[in-house]
Every structure is written in C-alpha cells, then in structure tokens.
Amino acid sequence: MFPDNYKYTKDHEWVAVDGDIGTIGITDYAQKELGDIVFVELPEVGQELKAGETLGNIESVKAVSELFSPVTGVVLEINEALEEQAEIVNQDPHGGGWIVRIKLAEPGELDELMDAEAYGSLVG
Amino acid sequence: MKTPVHDAHVKAGARMVPFAGFSMPVQYTGIVDEHMAVRTRAGLFDVSHMGEIIVEGAGALDYLQNLTCNNVARLEVGRAHYTGLMLPNGAFVDDMLIYRLADRRYLAVVNAANLDKDRDWFLNHTQGFDVNVEDQSAAYGQLALQGPEAPAILSQLTTTDLSAMRYYSFAETEVDGVGCIVSRTGYTGEAGFEIYAPADATARLWESLLGAGAPSGLIPVGLGARDTLRLEASMALYGNDINDTTTALEANLGWIVKMKKGDFIGRDSLARQREEGLARKLVGFEMEGRAIARHGYPVLREGREIGTVTSGTFAPFLEKSIGMAYLPAGMWEPGTHFEVGIRNRTAPAVVVPTPFYKRG
Known part of the structure; x- marks a missing residue:
C-alpha cells in the first residue's frame, strides 16, 4: 500500500526522488488519521527550507497538523490544485495529493529516511 | 466506561476516543459524510454518556425554580425546556434540558463531563425543599435520531403520532416494543428526536433504528459531526462557549433567563448585569x-x-x-x-x- 520507490518519515510524510528533485506528500495512514482535509497551507515558491522546518499546515475538520520538511532545499513548485480542492489529499495521498516539490540541497539526508517496508511496520 | 452500544460501534469500525470518562465514537465514515447525512437524510447518534437526574417530590417545582433560570412553572407535563443550572454570579454550573414527566416528577439531562459536579450541586441544595434527587444515568441509554428523514424512520417503529409532536414536547411510548421517552429535541438544528431507553435495551434499539432507516440513507454519526452540526446551528457547548465564568446574558442566552418568575440562584447578578449593560x-x-x-x-x-x-x-x-x-x-x-x-x-x-x- 506504500509505494516501494518512496522514502518515508516518522511524521508520516513521503518523498519521491527524481534526480535532484524531491516531491513531498503525506501518507495514506496520515490522511486517514486526519480525516476530512479542508485546507492546506502551502509554502511560497522559492522559499528555502531546512530539514525539520515547518513546511505548511494541513487543516482537517477535526484538527490542524503541522507539516515538516523532511529535506533541505528550495521550494520549486506547490500543488496549486489543493488550494481549491484540499480533499485530493484524502483521495490520492501518494499521487495527485502531493504537496510540494523541492530542489534537494543535501541528497544525503534521504539516507536517514525509512523505506516502504520499515514505514509499513511502523504504522502496521 | 462503555455505553450500552459500545460493541456495535467497535464492530462498525468507528474510531473510538475517550470522552468524559466514556469510550465514544468520534467518527464512522468521516465527519463531513456524517454531517451531510444529518442535513440531507438522517443520522443516528449514541449519546448514552449524557447524565440523567430525576427530581421528584412535592417541592420539586420550587426546588428547580431556585436552581435554574428558565421558568419551570410554565413547563407542562409532556414538555421540556432548555435551561441553565446557575451559579450566584449568573454563570453556569451546566446547561441542560428539563422534562416534566409528571406533576411532581422531572428529568434533568446534563452534560456527561459535568455529571459529578451537577449531582453534587443538586444534592447540596435540597435543604428546605421536600424533594428527592436521584442520579439515574446508568439506568438510561440515549439515542438521537436527527435529520429530515427522522420522523418517517421513527414512525415505522412506534404507534405514537409523531407528526402531532411539537418541538420540545415528548411522549412516553414504545419504540420497537421498548418503553422509551421520545422527545422532539436535538443538538443539530434539524428535525429529529432524542430517545431515552432502558440501558439494557439501548443496543437493540440502535440496531432496530439503523435497520428501519437504512433504505432512507440513515447512518451512524459520531461526536465529531455532533460538534460541527451543533456549531453550524449556533448551539453552545459547555466547556467551550459557556462555563462557570460566562453569564447567561453574555452567552446570548437571555431568552432562557426569566426574571419575572421570582428569585433564583444568580438572579441578582443577572439583574444587575442587565441594568448595567454587558x-x-x-x-x-x-x-x-x-x-x-x-x-x-x-x-x-x-x-x-x-x-x-x-x-x-x-x-x-x-x-x-x-x-x-x-x-x-x-x-x-x-x-x-x-x-x-x-x-x-x-x-x-x-x-x-x-x-x-x-x-x-
């Protein structure tokens, strides 16, 4: 259920790497825990982020949850579709519900993250 | 603690959370889905955690007049009203419904989180009144059937003419053979009923209602949507919008404060506040x-x-x-x-x- 080619954090985020670009989203487990997502507060394109810094916030009907950047880099692109339809994160968390694309400054950070098997057993 | 319907919630895959000492369902399919079901079809809530206190005796009316801000003398048998259990400062021990079950017998339905405090408050104010107060919370289960389809669903299971029931009236009747209090009240802003049943029959009633309502799109609803529904309808929640520091007038609940009924706890403070302005x-x-x-x-x-x-x-x-x-x-x-x-x-x-x- 968690794509094999993604990396995962203990905060229930995923990173899909293509060259020096990382696409970031939240996991299916996270969207289920949050429930109905109604608003995603996105960062600005061009914003510089360090690993562990706040990337944005996800508001569900029930609660607000902070997003932390799993990597260091510059925001290249945000998923503008979420501004009107935040529920895509519920419907397709590992695909169309991606949140940001970041140009990776320190690709070595990816080694610290979990693979699908390790993440699967964490939330298992 | 568990409500009588607890096992059915778990079996249905509800997400359970601790609330006021009970394990309660916060959602089944999702808050938005459940909220919309109540607005457009019907939803069934297990609210058996709520407290039920029986007040009985020759002095019951005077006793409740002293403790609450609404006018109990105007409450006829078969009717209920919303009221405040008042502190001397005009703020709330709790907010609640009072049902007049008989000439000298009343049912107060209180918030689960406040039950211990309320019971103590009731018991500590009996002096001088010929009254008997009993916490019957464990004996009652409570289900709320809410939404535009609620009357049609409930009428399949009872012989009582529900269409003749006015808002805030109730009937002691049978639902699917179970003796209940069926009340034309709710916490959602929709048409609907609150049903008080013996605790040991509440799980069966839950299944009967869900079965009768399934063709009309009735689904179980958790505390998550209960909160969004009550807020959309601008109904106060104790602990959020009202508490022991917010007066009934500040809370925009002046319509339940009946100054002309005579003295009651909190009256002086409320009268002064009304005079001085908020x-x-x-x-x-x-x-x-x-x-x-x-x-x-x-x-x-x-x-x-x-x-x-x-x-x-x-x-x-x-x-x-x-x-x-x-x-x-x-x-x-x-x-x-x-x-x-x-x-x-x-x-x-x-x-x-x-x-x-x-x-x-």
Whole structure:
C-alpha cells in the first residue's frame, strides 16, 4: 500500500526522488488519521527550507497538523490544485495529493529516511 | 466506561476516543459524510454518556425554580425546556434540558463531563425543599435520531403520532416494543428526536433504528459531526462557549433567563448585569479566508488581544470556516471586522448573524 520507490518519515510524510528533485506528500495512514482535509497551507515558491522546518499546515475538520520538511532545499513548485480542492489529499495521498516539490540541497539526508517496508511496520 | 452500544460501534469500525470518562465514537465514515447525512437524510447518534437526574417530590417545582433560570412553572407535563443550572454570579454550573414527566416528577439531562459536579450541586441544595434527587444515568441509554428523514424512520417503529409532536414536547411510548421517552429535541438544528431507553435495551434499539432507516440513507454519526452540526446551528457547548465564568446574558442566552418568575440562584447578578449593560457578548463569526479558527485562538483588533475563540470549525454544509467568540461592546453588529491569531499570523474574520444554519 506504500509505494516501494518512496522514502518515508516518522511524521508520516513521503518523498519521491527524481534526480535532484524531491516531491513531498503525506501518507495514506496520515490522511486517514486526519480525516476530512479542508485546507492546506502551502509554502511560497522559492522559499528555502531546512530539514525539520515547518513546511505548511494541513487543516482537517477535526484538527490542524503541522507539516515538516523532511529535506533541505528550495521550494520549486506547490500543488496549486489543493488550494481549491484540499480533499485530493484524502483521495490520492501518494499521487495527485502531493504537496510540494523541492530542489534537494543535501541528497544525503534521504539516507536517514525509512523505506516502504520499515514505514509499513511502523504504522502496521 | 462503555455505553450500552459500545460493541456495535467497535464492530462498525468507528474510531473510538475517550470522552468524559466514556469510550465514544468520534467518527464512522468521516465527519463531513456524517454531517451531510444529518442535513440531507438522517443520522443516528449514541449519546448514552449524557447524565440523567430525576427530581421528584412535592417541592420539586420550587426546588428547580431556585436552581435554574428558565421558568419551570410554565413547563407542562409532556414538555421540556432548555435551561441553565446557575451559579450566584449568573454563570453556569451546566446547561441542560428539563422534562416534566409528571406533576411532581422531572428529568434533568446534563452534560456527561459535568455529571459529578451537577449531582453534587443538586444534592447540596435540597435543604428546605421536600424533594428527592436521584442520579439515574446508568439506568438510561440515549439515542438521537436527527435529520429530515427522522420522523418517517421513527414512525415505522412506534404507534405514537409523531407528526402531532411539537418541538420540545415528548411522549412516553414504545419504540420497537421498548418503553422509551421520545422527545422532539436535538443538538443539530434539524428535525429529529432524542430517545431515552432502558440501558439494557439501548443496543437493540440502535440496531432496530439503523435497520428501519437504512433504505432512507440513515447512518451512524459520531461526536465529531455532533460538534460541527451543533456549531453550524449556533448551539453552545459547555466547556467551550459557556462555563462557570460566562453569564447567561453574555452567552446570548437571555431568552432562557426569566426574571419575572421570582428569585433564583444568580438572579441578582443577572439583574444587575442587565441594568448595567454587558461588557462582552458571545457572537458568531465567519473567517474571510480558508483558515480555520479553533477553540482557544486569540481574537485581535488592531493588533491588540481582545478575546479568544470559544468554538471554531470548518462548517461542512455551509462550506466555510465559522466560529464563536466573546467580543467587547461595540463589536456585536454583523459586518464588524476583526482578526484571529492563527499560529504565527493573523487571519481576517467578520461578525455574522446567528444561527449560521437554519433549516429551510
């Protein structure tokens, strides 16, 4: 259920790497825990982020949850579709519900993250 | 503690959370889905955690008149009303429904989180009244059937003519062979009923109602949607919007304060406040953007903190972010602008008329 080619954090985020670009989203487990997502507060394109810094916030009907950047880099692109339809994160968390694309400054950070098997057993 | 319906919730895959000492379902399929079911079809809530206190005796009327702000003398047998259990400062020990079951017998339905406090308050104020007070909470289960389809669903299981029941009236009748109190009340802003049943028959009643309602789209609803529904209907929640420091007048509940009925606990404070005017009042607001104001967030005007958000959510039916807050005098008119502090920024909000939602 968690794509094999993604990396995962203990905060229930995923990173899909293509060259020096990382696409970031939240996991299916996270969207289920949050429930109905109604608003995603996105960062600005061009914003510089360090690993562990706040990337944005996800508001569900029930609660607000902070997003932390799993990597260091510059925001290249945000998923503008979420501004009107935040529920895509519920419907397709590992695909169309991606949140940001970041140009990776320190690709070595990816080694610290979990693979699908390790993440699967964490939330298992 | 578990309600009589607990096993059915777990079996249905509900997400269970601790609430007021009970393991309660917060959601089954999802808050938005459940909220919309109640607005457009029907929803069934297990609210067996609520407290039931029986007040009985020749002095029951005078006793309740002293403890509460609404006029119990005007309450006929077969009718219920919303009222406050009052502190001397005019604020709330709790808010509750009182049912007049018989000439000298009343049922008070109180918040689960306040049951111990309420019971003590009731028992500590019996002096001088010929009255017997009994906490019957464990003996009762309570289900709420709410939504436009609720009357049609319930009428399949009872011989009582539900269409003849007025808002805030009740009947002692049978539902699917179980002796119940069926009350034309609710906490959602929709048509519907609250049903008080013997605890040991409540699980069976839950299944009967779900079965009878399935063809009309009835689904079980958890505490998550109960909260969004009551807020859309601008109904106060004890612990959020009202508490032991907010007076009934400040809470915009002047309609339950009956000064002419005679003396009662809190009357002097409320009379003085009514004369002097209110310094703050609970109002409804809308966020002007997508951000959600939540309980405890600061309310600001020109950068200065002037209050806090008491309740706030995304309203699934209205599809906007709404909330309630106590605002100082001069800021109560719809159209008044202010800001809500959300994390490290502020977001614009505007006072709007309440209720936010009123069924058509």
